[in-house]
Amino acid sequence: xxxxxxxxxxxxxxxxxxxxxxxxxxxxxxxxxxxxxxxxxxxxxxxxxxxxxxxxxxxxxxxxxxxxxxxxxxxxxxxxxxxxxxxxxxxxxxxxxxxxxxxxxxxxxxxxxxxxxxxxxxxxxxxxxxxxxxxxxxxxxxxxxxxxxxxxxxxxxxxxxxxxxxxxxxxxxxxxxxxxxxxxxxxxxxxxxxxxxxxxxxxxxxxxxxxxxxxxxxxxxxxxxxxxxxxxxxxxxxxxxxxxxxxxxxxxxxxxxxxxxxxxxxxxxxxxxxxxxxxxxxxxxxxxxxxxxxxxxxxxxxxxxxxxxxxxxxxxxxxxxxxxxxxxxxxxxxxxxxxxxxxxxxxxxxxxxxxxxxxxxxxxxxxxxxxxxxxxxxxxxxxxxxxxxxxxxxxxxxxxxxxxxxxxxxxxxxxxxxxxxxxxxxxxxxxxxxxxxxxxxxxxxxxxxxxxxxxxxxxxxxxxxxxxxxxx
Amino acid sequence: xxxxxxxxxxxxxxxxxxxxxxxxxxxxxxxxxxxxxxxxxxxxxxxxxxxxxxxxxxxxxxxxxxxxxxxxxxxxxxxxxxxxxxxxxxxxxxxxxxxxxxxxxxxxxxxxxxxxxxxxxxxxxxxxxxxxxxxxxxxxxxxxxxxxxxxxxxxxxxxxxxxxxxxxxxxxxxxxxxxxxxxxxxxxxxxxxxxxxxxxxxxxxxxxxxxxxxxxxxxxxxxxxxxxxxxxxxxxxxxxxxxxxxxxxxxxxxxxxxxxxxxxxxxxxxxxxxxxxxxxxxxxxxxxxxxxxxxxxxxxxxxxxxxxxxxxxxxxxxxxxxxxxxxxxxxxxxxxxxxxxxxxxxxxxxxxxxxxxxxxxxxxxxxxxxxxxxxxxxxxxxxxxxxxxxxxxxxxxxxxxxxxxxxxxxxxxxxxxxxxxxxxxxxxxxxxxxxxxxxxxxxxxxxxxxxxxxxxxxxxxxxxxxxxxxxx
Numbered sequence: 009x010x011x012x013x014x015x016x017x018x019x020x021x022x023x024x025x026x027x028x029x030x031x032x033x034x035x036x037x038x039x040x041x042x043x044x045x046x047x048x049x050x051x052x053x054x055x056x057x058x059x060x061x062x063x064x065x066x067x068x069x070x071x072x073x074x075x076x077x078x079x080x081x082x083x084x085x086x087x088x089x090x091x092x093x094x095x096x097x098x099x100x101x102x103x104x105x106x107x108x109x110x111x112x113x114x115x116x117x118x119x120x121x122x123x124x125x126x127x128x129x130x131x132x133x134x135x136x137x138x139x140x141x142x143x144x145x146x147x148x149x150x151x152x153x154x155x156x157x158x159x160x161x162x163x164x165x166x167x168x169x170x171x172x173x174x175x176x177x178x179x180x181x182x183x184x185x186x187x188x189x190x191x192x193x194x195x196x197x198x199x200x201x202x203x204x205x206x207x208x209x210x211x212x213x214x215x216x217x218x219x220x221x222x223x224x225x226x227x228x229x230x231x232x233x234x235x236x237x238x239x240x241x242x243x244x245x246x247x248x249x250x251x252x253x254x255x256x257x258x259x260x261x262x263x264x265x266x267x268x269x270x271x272x273x274x275x276x277x278x279x280x281x282x283x284x285x286x287x288x289x290x291x292x293x294x295x296x297x298x299x300x301x302x303x304x305x306x307x308x309x310x311x312x313x314x315x316x317x318x319x320x321x322x323x324x325x326x327x328x329x330x331x332x333x334x335x336x337x338x339x340x341x342x343x344x345x346x347x348x349x350x351x352x353x354x355x356x357x358x359x360x361x362x363x364x365x366x367x368x369x370x371x372x373x374x375x376x377x378x379x380x381x382x383x384x385x386x387x388x389x390x391x392x393x394x395x396x397x398x399x400x401x402x403x404x405x406x407x408x409x410x411x412x413x414x415x416x417x418x419x420x421x422x423x424x425x426x427x428x429x430x431x432x433x434x435x436x437x438x439x440x441x442x443x444x445x446x447x448x449x450x451x452x453x454x455x456x457x458x459x460x461x462x463x464x465x466x467x468x469x470x471x472x473x474x475x476x477x478x479x480x
Numbered sequence: 481x482x483x484x485x486x487x488x489x490x491x492x493x494x495x496x497x498x499x500x501x502x503x504x505x506x507x508x509x510x511x512x513x514x515x516x517x518x519x520x521x522x523x524x525x526x527x528x529x530x531x532x533x534x535x536x537x538x539x540x541x542x543x544x545x546x547x548x549x550x551x552x553x554x555x556x557x558x559x560x561x562x563x564x565x566x567x568x569x570x571x572x573x574x575x576x577x578x579x580x581x582x583x584x585x586x587x588x589x590x591x592x593x594x595x596x597x598x599x600x601x602x603x604x605x606x607x608x609x610x611x612x613x614x615x616x617x618x619x620x621x622x623x624x625x626x627x628x629x630x631x632x633x634x635x636x637x638x639x640x641x642x643x644x645x646x647x648x649x650x651x652x653x654x655x656x657x658x659x660x661x662x663x664x665x666x667x668x669x670x671x672x673x674x675x676x677x678x679x680x681x682x683x684x685x686x687x688x689x690x691x692x693x694x695x696x697x698x699x700x701x702x703x704x705x706x707x708x709x710x711x712x713x714x715x716x717x718x719x720x721x722x723x724x725x726x727x728x729x730x731x732x733x734x735x736x737x738x739x740x741x742x743x744x745x746x747x748x749x750x751x752x753x754x755x756x757x758x759x760x761x762x763x764x765x766x767x768x769x770x771x772x773x774x775x776x777x778x779x780x781x782x783x784x785x786x787x788x789x790x791x792x793x794x795x796x797x798x799x800x801x802x803x804x805x806x807x808x809x810x811x812x813x814x815x816x817x818x819x820x821x822x823x824x825x826x827x828x829x830x831x832x833x834x835x836x837x838x839x840x841x842x843x844x845x846x847x848x849x850x851x852x853x854x855x856x857x858x859x860x861x862x863x864x865x866x867x868x869x870x871x872x873x874x875x876x877x878x879x880x881x882x883x884x885x886x887x888x889x890x891x892x893x894x895x896x897x898x899x900x901x902x903x904x905x906x907x908x909x910x911x912x913x914x915x916x917x918x919x920x921x922x923x924x925x926x927x928x929x930x931x932x933x934x935x936x937x938x939x940x941x942x943x944x945x946x947x948x949x950x951x952x
């Protein structure tokens with residue numbers, strides 16, 4: 009294995025290399041796609057499980073809709089088809105024949121799901137209808153990047169229908185909060201939440217809410233979105249219901265999604281020059297045990313670590329014993345640090361004699377001597393504190409790169425050179441937003457606060473603060 | 481809702497109707513596809529969880545490979561492309577342009593996964609390599625039928641590589657056993673396992689093992705398969721490894737898969753004229769509680785059933801309280817029987833006074849009076865016994881339709897008229913196998929036994945018994 013590129017100097021190369029060296033993913037022989045290897049898949053499965061539990065706990069049910077969407081469906085909502093047309097993959101032949109109507113490989117499922125909703129919703133009794141789907145989707149990517157932007161990606165897409173706009177907005181914001189909770193309390197990634205500008209919102213939506221991360225290099229990443237679709241799709245798909253008073257009305261819709269990009273966000277939020285650092289709550293391996301083996305004590309040490317392994321498993325700690333005798337302990341330290349395992353134990357005959365083992369935290373290389381008697385409790389609490397430390401460390405990083413600025417001229421050079429988080433005022437004119445393109449910047453989201461008085465670009469008053477950054 | 485068709489007289493219509501009435505699935509606006517509604521999705525998720533746990537427990541790791549396969553990959557293994565070519569869906573345009581090389585929507589992933597294996601396998605140390613993928617696949621179906629045969633379906637596909645043929649065969653048979661375990665102990669479906677004939681095996685395989693169910697109407701259903709691929713794909717994809725002695729060798733491969741067809745098998749194995757009967761171990765709702773509500777005792781009864789609900793949940797029993805006050809108890813009994821919930825409780829004020837509730841088993845309408853004090857334990861044990869009774873009932877059905885026959889003439893009329901399981905001798909000539917087409921029959925699998933002396937069709941000696949049936 010080669011040394012990783014310097015994370016502070018060449019972050020994009022570090023990101024690419026750590027993914028391949030840690031065996032999270034590999035290049036695929038299809039443009040813009042990756043193969044997600046077992047270690048990367050295990051991280052995604054852990055994230056999925058957490059999010060799926062919350063989706064169900066908030067009253068949604070999973071369903072499965074077709075991969076293919078008739079081309080005519082996409083055209084029913086004008087903004088929607090305009091937004092997605094350039095990114096579509098199209099099946100024109102099947103079963104040895106040319107199809108009468110081409111089928112689009114879903115880039116998202118609003119049109120398919122709303123077609124079905126129109127059949128399932130008859131009366132106010134059928135509302136709210138709260139559905140979620142775990143699926144693969146395809147958007148032809150011009151600049152793919154592993155996990156962050158791939159032609160095929162994996163996600164959940166929630167789709168709900170409500171009798172009133174208030175209820176739909178409440179749902180939109182509730183699921184945004186669930187995403188923020190996932191990011192903060194499981195991925196250890198601080199996020200900034202807010203509304204997207206009109207220009208950046210989902211094609212067909214009335215409002216799009218986003219949660220944005222800022223990565224190690226100070227670039228912004230949209231981690232997921234929650235849309236208030238309102239009635240445009242309901243009109244397009246003739247989705248109507250009879251209300252309590254007998255009148256016929258169109259329901260208000262929402263949709264919200266988070267993708268395998270979350271895995272990329274974790275990689276790009278916590279690593280260092282030695283490799284990944286995985287938050288314990290989503291780490292496929294929370295604890296690795298390295299037996300320090302010498303010929304005459306081999307059996308004793310292996311028996312001891314096997315007992316430790318069983319104890320950890322019994323109490324819900326995911327553990328790996330690396331007893332490979334073709335590798336030196338040093339080589340193993342290197343490998344499991346690269347793979348970001350939060351906690352390492354080193355166990356030799358001398359440790360057994362003293363009833364202690366050496367523990368090393370991935371976060372800061374801190375070495376600790378731990379009594380074996382109490383090791384399960386100690387480990388639970390240490391993993392919890394690593395989880396918290398990771399989040400706090402990321403918060404400090406945000407604080408250091410977060411600036412308030414009055415005018416474009418005041419921040420444009422600094423942002424272009426070093427990235428970072430810029431809180432500025434904005435008049436909500438698209439013409440001012442466009443100015444940011446000069447430095448490959450954009451408004452990541454609109455905040456509820458109003459600390460800055462004037463628009464960063466013109467003389468008009470600011471309507472609300474916005475976060476500006478340069479995005480992946 | 482309409483009355484279900486008579487299951488004994490018109491099974492195919494009953495099957496179709498029960499799926500739509502119980503809201504397991506709905507028609508999709510794409511040919512040959514279905515929408516799997518929340519209730520059907522929940523059954524599939526339960527099956528997935530059980531199988532995924534076993535796949536991991538037997539040392540396999542999940543990974544994710546691309547949906548699209550370059551057309552040229554499929555051509556690398558001659559039998560493979562010949563077998564799948566007529567069923568392929570092909571993406572010819574993407575990102576607004578015609579593709580230089582069309583992309584096939586995977587009908588199965590051997591070619592993609594073996595392409596990657598060829599890069600990951602270098603030495604005997606990399607073996608065995610044991611990978612599984614949960615994915616959607618597409619095969620253009622001429623005669624689609626909900627769950628049993630759909631253009632897009634959902635499955636797991638295991639793919640493994642081994643240093644020796646013995647080890648690969650062991651893996652093939654191990655996973656077959658895991659499938660049989662799933663069918664018997666969770667789906668309550670007795671299956672017949674055996675090897676497929678040369679003519680029926682997977683395109684490119686050396687041997688295909690199958691597990692076959694016989695449904696309520698006596699028709700056969702291939703529930704899943706496990707293939708010893710041997711070295712043909714390894715040669716096609718130039719997959720080589722350096723063995724312990726320094727020589728270079730091709731690994732032996734296996735693949736094995738089970739699909740959403742398993743949901744169809746459950747529906748078609750256990751139902752009756754009132755609807756579905758779901759095995760408790762995979763039922764999304766194991767217990768439904770119907771409060772018998774009268775005006776003056778409403779609060780008391782609702783409080784009581786809420787307490788019951790909490791107790792059930794606490795001890796891992798999935799429960800639904802149906803307190804909808806727009807429906808009569810009778811209408812609710814009808815609905816939850818249709819949906820196959822294994823156990824129903826009826827709770828009214830009089831029951832509360834006596835400290836008992838009424839329980840009704842979905843299997844046989846048996847009514848029982850149960851002491852509330854002990855209800856969790858009683859329910860656990862009752863669900864277990866319903867699970868077992870379902871399996872035994874299906875076994876009895878098999879016994880009643882299982883016949884041994886010497887000659888084609890002896891069984892052809894009976895099989896054509898009534899379906900059923902026919903155990904006969906076979907010389908292993910394809911010419912004799914073809915004879916069964918006259919009655920739309922086929923050899924479902926070859927057994928290890930040899931009870932019949934001669935081939936059912938010619939005068940030659942039988943090499944082994946085979947199971948003959950008419951398949952879906």
